[in-house]
Amino acid sequence: MIIDDKILMNVEKPARYVGNEWNMVVKDPQKVxxxxxxxxxxxxxxxxxxxxxxxxxxxxxQREDTYCERVFAPWIDMExxxxxxxIPLFSLESxxxxxxxxxxxxxxxxxxxxxxxxxxxxxxxxxIRSEERxxxxxxxxxxxxxxxNPEPLADIIxxxxxxxxxxxxxxxxxxxxxxxxxxxxxxxxLKEIAFIEGVYVPKFxxxxxxxxxxxxxIEPQNMGGTEFPSKIMKRIIKDFENVYxxxxxxxxxxxxxxxxxxxxxxxxxxxxxxxxQAGFIYRPVRERSADKLIxxxxxxxxxxGYEEISLTSLSxxxxxxxxxxxxxxxEEMREKKVNLSLPSLRVDSFSLDLMEKAxxxxxxxxxxAPEAGTQRLRDTINKGVTEEDLLKSVELAFKGGWNxxxxxxxIGLPTETYDDIKGIAELGEKVVxxxxxxxxxxxxxxxKVTISTSSFVPKPFTPFQWEAQDPIDVLREKQQYxxxxxxxxxxxxxxxDPELSFLEAVFAKGDRKTGEVLIKAWExxxxxxxxxxxxxxxxxxxxxxxxxxxxxxYANRKAGYDEILPWDHIDTGVSKRFLVEENKRAYRAEVxxxxxVNCSGCGAASFGGGVCFEYNKG
Amino acid sequence: MNIIxxxxxxxxxxxxxxxxxxxxxxxxxxxxxRIPIDYSKGFNPQPQMVFGLPLAVxxxxxxxxxxxxxxxxxxxxDFVRLLNGELPTGLKIVKAAYNYxxxxxxxxxxxxxxxxxxxxxxxxKNRGITVDDIKHKLELFTKMDxxxxxxxxxxxxxxxxxxxxxxxxxxxxxxxxxxxxxxxGIFIISALLRAGGRANLKPDLLVEAINSNMNIDFEIGHIxxxxxxxxxxxxIYEPLDPQVLSENKVAGR
Numbered sequence: 048m049i050i051d052d053k054i055l056m057n058v059e060k061p062a063r064y065v066g067n068e069w070n071m072v073v074k075d076p077q078k079v080x081x082x083x084x085x086x087x088x089x090x091x092x093x094x095x096x097x098x099x100x101x102x103x104x105x106x107x108x109q110r111e112d113t114y115c116e117r118v119f120a121p122w123i124d125m126e127x128x129x130x131x132x133x134i135p136l137f138s139l140e141s142x143x144x145x146x147x148x149x150x151x152x153x154x155x156x157x158x159x160x161x162x163x164x165x166x167x168x169x170x171x172x173x174x175i176r177s178e179e180r181x182x183x184x185x186x187x188x189x190x191x192x193x194x195x196n197p198e199p200l201a202d203i204i205x206x207x208x209x210x211x212x213x214x215x216x217x218x219x220x221x222x223x224x225x226x227x228x229x230x231x232x233x234x235x236x237l238k239e240i241a242f243i244e245g246v247y248v249p250k251f252x253x254x255x256x257x258x259x260x261x262x263x264x265i266e267p268q269n270m271g272g273t274e275f276p277s278k279i280m281k282r283i284i285k286d287f288e289n290v291y292x293x294x295x296x297x298x299x300x301x302x303x304x305x306x307x308x309x310x311x312x313x314x315x316x317x318x319x320x321x322x323x324q325a326g327f328i329y330r331p332v333r334e335r336s337a338d339k340l341i342x343x344x345x346x347x348x349x350x351x352g353y354e355e356i357s358l359t360s361l362s363x364x365x366x367x368x369x370x371x372x373x374x375x376x377x378e379e380m381r382e383k384k385v386n387l388s389l390p391s392l393r394v395d396s397f398s399l400d401l402m403e404k405a406x407x408x409x410x411x412x413x414x415x416a417p418e419a420g421t422q423r424l425r426d427t428i429n430k431g432v433t434e435e436d437l438l439k440s441v442e443l444a445f446k447g448g449w450n451x452x453x454x455x456x457x458i459g460l461p462t463e464t465y466d467d468i469k470g471i472a473e474l475g476e477k478v479v480x481x482x483x484x485x486x487x488x489x490x491x492x493x494x495k496v497t498i499s500t501s502s503f504v505p506k507p508f509t510p511f512q513w514e515a516q517d518p519i520d521v522l523r524e525k526q527q528y529x530x531x532x533x534x535x536x537x538x539x540x541x542x543x544d545p546e547l548s549f550l551e552a553v554f555a556k557g558d559r560k561t562g563e564v565l566i567k568a569w570e571x572x573x574x575x576x577x578x579x580x581x582x583x584x585x586x587x588x589x590x591x592x593x594x595x596x597x598x599x600x601y602a603n604r605k606a607g608y609d610e611i612l613p614w615d616h617i618d619t620g621v622s623k624r625f626l627v628e629e630n631k632r633a634y635r636a637e638v639x640x641x642x643x644v645n646c647s648g649c650g651a652a653s654f655g656g657g658v659c660f661e662y663n664k665g
Numbered sequence: 666m667n668i669i670x671x672x673x674x675x676x677x678x679x680x681x682x683x684x685x686x687x688x689x690x691x692x693x694x695x696x697x698x699r700i701p702i703d704y705s706k707g708f709n710p711q712p713q714m715v716f717g718l719p720l721a722v723x724x725x726x727x728x729x730x731x732x733x734x735x736x737x738x739x740x741x742x743d744f745v746r747l748l749n750g751e752l753p754t755g756l757k758i759v760k761a762a763y764n765y766x767x768x769x770x771x772x773x774x775x776x777x778x779x780x781x782x783x784x785x786x787x788x789x790k791n792r793g794i795t796v797d798d799i800k801h802k803l804e805l806f807t808k809m810d811x812x813x814x815x816x817x818x819x820x821x822x823x824x825x826x827x828x829x830x831x832x833x834x835x836x837x838x839x840x841x842x843x844x845x846x847x848x849x850g851i852f853i854i855s856a857l858l859r860a861g862g863r864a865n866l867k868p869d870l871l872v873e874a875i876n877s878n879m880n881i882d883f884e885i886g887h888i889x890x891x892x893x894x895x896x897x898x899x900x901i902y903e904p905l906d907p908q909v910l911s912e913n914k915v916a917g918r
Binding site: 055069298349353383386 | 678695696697886
């Protein structure tokens with residue numbers, strides 16, 4: 048397929064649609080057995096910044112029998128042109144229509160990209176509902192963090208991969224290759240992969256509901272004596288040190304969101320903040336050695352020519368070999384004129400010194416995330432930070448010459464009172480006081496404290512999975528209350544739109560019934576919902592109305608511990624018993640120590656690797 | 666100082682990449698090649714490279730130029746080989762030579778030549794306008810004493826009339842050898858225009874001027890740059906000409 052000049056000359060950033068970047072994998076599509084379309088349901092610049100896609104793209108292309116190509120959501124202008132000219136959604140590598148691939152795989156990074164998944168299927172000419180697809184259509188699969196609650200997309204996606212894709216994708220492709228040769232039916236393939244650990248085929252599971260709309264049971268179907276697994280266990284990489292990692296990555300022409308080499312120091316997080324899904328689904332923490340990371344950095348720098356390397360992980364300060372890693376990287380990369388870009392580290396004398404060394408001299412924008420305004424609420428969410436810690440860090444930073452501080456908080460957390468919200472403003476004032484003290488005598492000139500609040504979204508597989516989100520009007524009232532309580536000129540306050548957080552909660556916690564709403568909203572023109580000006584909340588409300596579904600049932604209702612949750616048949620290795628215990632501790636404002644201080648017995652040790660066994664190595 | 670000047674082509678595969686992105690592509694390619702490029706001082710060191718005249722998105726070229734400042738001498742042939750090994754399809758160095766003059770490529774270039782593929786509409790053809798008519802109109806166009814056209818200043822967001830006559834060095838038109846006028850109505854306009862910081866006429870503005878002054882409705886199909894030039898002592902040279910690269914200062918500046 049050739050995309051006409053006339054089209055590309057009349058869209059914003061045509062380079063989004065032409066491919067041909069450095070390190071792009073080129074294969075002859077005629078000479079492979081399997082063609083895999085890796086779809087990211089957002090624009091090029093966002094999708095190309097995603098580390099998981101880079102890893103899986105190159106991993107799949109290691110196979111000689113498979114050609115993995117990239118597909119991104121065309122921006123509104125390009126979509127318009129494609130429709131006008133009858134151009135279906137196509138891959139960047141060979142410009143092949145997506146509908147002629149064997150497998151079409153989506154990565155689900157955030158709930159508000161679901162309408163883009165639907166839109167991309169429609170643009171590809173692939174039926175949106177799984178049941179409408181036949182032998183001539185590709186299989187549609189999905190993975191990523193949002194796949195841990197696959198139910199809202201259960202009628203759309205043929206199969207889900209739960210857990211870390213690089214662990215399981217090759218097994219699926221092996222089965223596919225055999226199946227394609229055999230000429231067996233679509234269902235035969237799905238039946239076979241349903242027994243691969245980590246694969247979930249929703250059509251083989253039935254959900255029954257109680258009269259009040261809650262779930263009565265989720266059960267595997269019995270198909271002619273075939274008994275599918277009743278629980279789908281996530282897959283993880285046990286040996287993170289030696290797992291495949293690409294030594295070449297694609298270098299885009301146009302600027303993308305994260306335009307640099309990303310070094311993944313470890314996967315998972317030892318902290319266990321009770322609102323944070325990533326802190327639970329990626330358990331246990333698995334690290335790479337500094338030596339390995341330096342070797343990876345060296346190879347990637349050689350193959351890409353990137354001028355910047357960043358360290359990526361959930362809480363980089365917890366990396367056990369951080370000093371060794373940064374010392375070596377700084378020394379080696381200085382000669383090569385490569386910058387080391389630091390993530391938001393816990394601020395202490397080590398990290399401030401490191402920032403100096405890494406030449407992050409623009410002493411602006413130090414970020415702190417206390418998440419809650421009072422100690423009681425910080426203990427409730429298990430954010431192991433005290434006011435003293437924060438003020439000490441801030442003092443160090445101010446003494447080091449920083450004068451721009453960002454403080455991140457969440458509002459609407461379980462057990463929150465108006466005193467907790469007032470606490471946010473008070474904490475901000477204390478930060479300003481520290482600045483005045485440090486600069487005693489001088490006027491607190493040039494100081495800027497930014498307080499940002501997002502709205503709490505209850506997520507599956509966290510200790511807060513049963514919790515209700517505050518209704519939109521309450522969230523807004525709380526934002527106003529905080530705004531009223533911030534009286535100092537140096538403090539600026541930003542907040543998130545509660546409407547988006549509300550929909551996030553609905554689809555994070557949604558069951559199978561909510562899938563119809565996604566399709567309805569898309570029919571009404573919803574897509575790119577996380578792109579501010581594209582977000583059409585009124586259309587979403589109409590969609591719920593027309594489907595006869597109350598969004599508040601999912602977002603604003605607190606569930607009991609014994610209620611069957613839509614994702615209960617998915618197993619992350621972290622036991623429900625542990626999550627219940629953590630939820631109870633939250634209400635008692637009890638802190639649970641991190642994984643390196645003490646094992647709390649969450650269940651993730653069953654995977655047989657990572658932090659759970661660090662001290663048993665001797 | 667070792668400053669090497671290269672001539673490179675930018676073909677179809679790369680024409681949708683903006684000037685800024687092309688520079689970044691070269692910067693990463695030269696890092697990969699391990700050619701001893703010099704870096705700017707400061708906290709954010711950048712490879713020392715200067716490019717000729719920016720090329721608009723969608724335009725191809727067989728004659729782009731750039732200067733690279735090296736910390737050590739690298740034989741031009743080696744430079745070409747090493748850098749070509751790291752450039753994506755669509756960018757290719759064809760020639761390189763050391764520049765001993767004081768002028769960098771950006772300040773030296775003052776002329777650019779283009780081939781502009783244009784098409785006339787069915788309406789124009791139906792008015793009975795022949796190839797000869799169009800050639801005649803172009804001839805009249807070049808003989809006009811002044812050619813005013815409305816030019817938009819994107820930075821200021823203003824439009825003003827300017828006279829582009831002094832910026833047109835020469836211009837000619839021929840039928841596209843691949844097609845018959847009666848079928849496609851396609852022409853190739855060849856033009857040598859002033860370019861660079863002091864006076865710059867973009868080829869699309871030239872076509873706009875022809876349309877508005879000669880009552881034609883050329884639609885631009887594709888623009889291809891065929892050369893960049895340096896004027897020295899009243900003569901026009903290619904930027905890699907020994908006359909341009911020699912130590913002698915360019916006279917008349």
